[in-house]
């Protein structure tokens with residue numbers, strides 16, 4: 001039988017949420033889900049209709065499928081939407097206008113995949129995949145190690161996408177920093193063996209790339225636009241990875257990112273009920289909120 005306390009917990013999901021540019025009618029967030037229905041990277045009217053239906057269903061915040069930034073090898077699939085170029089951005093403009101007409105709120109999830117396996121179709125980008133050290137798995141090369149220029153250009157491409165998200169009228173943006181893609185490849189010692197300022201023995205040192213991305217995006221959108229960062233301990237390459245093994249390591253990881261401009265940490269777990277560290281039943285999102293003081297989103301097997 002449900003207790004009053006249980007009902008109050010559920011009721012909290014239906015309260016509005018306001019933070020900077022985000023004004024949500026409830027706290028239910030649609031997870032970002034890749035679809036690959038955007039031919040040559042351009043979102044079609046079907047994509048607009050898909051997101052509009054979610055707004056009509058009254059989800060509080062829609063996060064788009066991962067949409068890639070302007071780097072030659074940011075994607076491994078031609079039909080994954082771009083978040084650059086006039087045609088793709090015109091498609092996204094239709095999406096956000098339609099979502100707003102239906103009373104919804106939405107953020108694009110801005111993505112660079114990093115070093116990837118080729119997609120099942122065998123399609124390859126025009127340039128080799130790029131990542132911190134060229135590894136697709138620990139010890140296994142699948143692309144090239146980024147030069148200083150590659151890193152600077154990638155940070156600039158994230159910032160440009162952030163400015164475009166705001167200009168098109170999105171309510172917020174999310175950086176995909178989870179699941180073993182580019183930003184996460186820098187966090188993970190298994191894929192980041194750099195010895196320069198973007199590498200290092202500690203997670204805090206390896207966070208420099210993520211911090212610089214967030215700083216550049218914050219500079220591009222100003223103080224009042226909400227920035228969400230999605231993180232995960234686990235990697236698609238290895239579910240057992242735990243980047244932060246203690247609350248202290250978590251704090252050293254998150255607080256520089258918060259100082260750089262993150263407003264909300266989106267904490268991706270495979271099972272939301274699993275405690276992050278021994279001695280507390282707080283999950284990843286619970287701990288992230290506790291150590292950073294920021295709002296958090298939880299996800300993973302909730303349905």
Ligand SMILES: Cc1cc2nc3c(=O)[nH]c(=O)nc-3n(C[C@H](O)[C@H](O)[C@H](O)COP(=O)(O)O)c2cc1C
Nearest residue numbers: 031032033034065066176230268299300301302303
């Ligand atoms: C088909 C599919 C596509 C996904 N694409 C993305 C994505 O583009 N970006 C992302 O951060 N997570 C992606 N995810 C992960 C989901 O956002 C979510 O974290 C995951 O499905 C766990 O939640 P669930 O157990 O409720 O499905 C995807 C998941 C699925 C099933």
